[in-house]
Amino acid sequence: MFIVEMQSITKRFGDLLANDHVNFELRKGEIHALLGENGAGKTTLMRVLYGLYHPDSGVIKVKDRPVVIHSPKDAIQLGIGMVTQHFALVPPLTVAENVVLGYQNSFVLNQAQIEESVAEAARRFGVEINPKAIVRHLSVGQRQRVEILKALYRNAEILILDEPTAVLIPQEVEALFETLNHLKQEGLSVVFISHKLHEVTQITDRITVLRDGRVVGTVNTTEVTQKEVAAMMVGRETFGVSRIDTDTSDPKPVLEIIDLCANDDKNLPVLKNISFAVSEGEILGIAGVGGNGQKELAETICGVRRPTAGKVLVEGQDVTGKSPSDLTRAGLGRIPEDRHEGMVIHLTVTENLVLEHLDEFTRNGMLDHKAIRQYADDLIQKFQIKAKPNDITRTLSGGNMQKVLLARVLARNPKVIIAPQPTRGLDIGATDYVRQQLLEQRQRGAAILLISEDLDEILALSDRIAVMYEGEIVGTLPASEATPERLGLLMSGAVKEH
């Protein structure tokens, strides 16, 4: 018996066909993965089901009854709950207030009564949470539990989870899966949106794969291998990159960070005595849950944020507090964290490619357009950028924008490369490309600092892994000793290893 049937759903955004006659069926009491790369249309489909988007055509049936879902309110009444990637919580309110928000009809809000009823619901559904806690003080994993409880409190029978593990440390993922399995026994039906294969094969009963807005197929999880699903997802067999271990018996440190401290935008300490070194031909991965100072670390090293103490050395030369252009000359290359921040999206690809070293293309105070064009053509070819030199950068896909940035930085053969979140928001093809490029740079002898919230990425690329927690390096492990569990403990701040 299907609890939800979506038939031939089509949703367009301008020229983009986000869902193209998509069929999706959810059985009662199953965990069903909606798998696909970024931009495959998974979230769009579920936003349609939750009433956040209106489909251009198609039929939705809930419990065999055709329904029209105009808004989340309709969806909630039909027993559908959704936990979005960005939590829909109000940080200054208590857990109980967040859970009942919009669900109580009485005029008066009785704090004691809602706390009691939320505590009761938490017990009943096996979700561990303190109703009196202020959401602002909760960890990401706990916030997610509040979201799930919120849906269950509204008597949801169908729970949609959009990339629920993206923000969790491995231990929290385990706890989430336990909760989901428990709820499944109680008869809840779950849609699990993901692009992480190993999680999908671990938790789900069936998998529907989407690619470019179309359904590639629906399979029973037990009957397929990860490789087969990956092939469905990307339309090709290859998947992932592999790192070749190199001999690092005589490492020569190229980038050295000594007792670096810095403050955040509110003038509070955000980096606390950070020290590490990255050697020639080495990738040092910085792991950690987002917001523990990684962004500020990259900014401070790259000269965008002023350090309050400590030193940054490139090949023994003190470059602390130097301007970004001095740093570029010293051999430091930075792949900006935010693609839109790292270039001027209203300019052409060519202009963005030369933006950081205009002085080299200037003759008698004028830009040498011929040389610029030649240089850009070379880079576009070398880095396989799918764009013409005069295309406005804004019109490029995320993957191609990232290639422009990579080309600009890597063409200089920098001795040090700072790569914060280099594959965030990219599809698998582009992600592989970026990772491959980083590995090639490592082979060439560059010292690479990779900062990523994606543990899989850290594990796949790094020679050594350092974990950041609340502005400190709480542990550094060689890749051979790093397991997701061990890193997870460090990331949660539970232990320190030095």
Place this chain on the structure above:
Amino acid sequence: MEVFIVNLIAATFRVSTPIVLAAIGETYSERAGILNLGIEGIMYFGAFVGFLIADKSGSLWVGLLFAILAGVLFGLLMGFFTVTLGVNQHVSGLGITLLLSGLTLFMFRLFYGGRSTPPSIPSFQVIKVLPDNPILGPILSQYWLTYVTFLVIVPLAWWILYRTNFGLKIRSVGENPEAVDAAGVSVPAIRYAALGIGGGLMAAGGAFLSLFQLGAFTHGIISGRGWVAIAIVIFGNWQPIRVMLGGLIFGGTFALQLRLQAMGLQLPVPYETFLALPYIVTIIALVIAGRNASYPAALLKPYRRE
């Protein structure tokens, strides 16, 4: 000296009333995520409409009612601009203030012509609760709207914001409208409601000046009280009780400077220095309290479902 202090306290409550009313109105709006810079204009228009209707109908009560209705109306207009059309809140708010300043002057000319003395009407009278008590007598000799403001409107605002589901929605919509939307509650409905209530209170603050305190309408009747109210909301950290305290501090300084001027002290500074005192105190208070101000996170941000 005792008489001086007693009179000062009595005046403090009187002077604070319009500012506290407007600031509580602004608190409702800002808690819902809308900075209503139309406050100065709405107070001005409220003062005029209240006066005009009271003058023409002969009833102060009808005048006050129409002033509040006008305030609600222009609060909702602010909602139309910022919530429905998604226009920048600064622009819409200043636009409403400019519109209402012009409209008020225009209507004044229309109904009262270019006279040299301001028109006046018999105003509401003070209510003496304990006329014989030497201390509480003068202090509890206030207009009824002052009693209502401090005893009903301020506590009620606290109760509504923190102890009702409607208040929970207002606070939430000013912090994270996505959460409210995802919970199946209409974000525009809550914001319109908060702006309507806020506009009504702002206009009541304006009408207090024309129908209670002065019994007249003058062009400079509001003279920046709306802007002061905005500063006081920040000082009060968007909490009604603290906003009220902020209003009393301003009112107290204002009442004090009036008395200092009236005493005719021969000081080496011009009397304008005293006039500036309440504003200087407001700035100082704001600088001190503003450091820890926790703005509603969604303030100034229009909400659009993607």
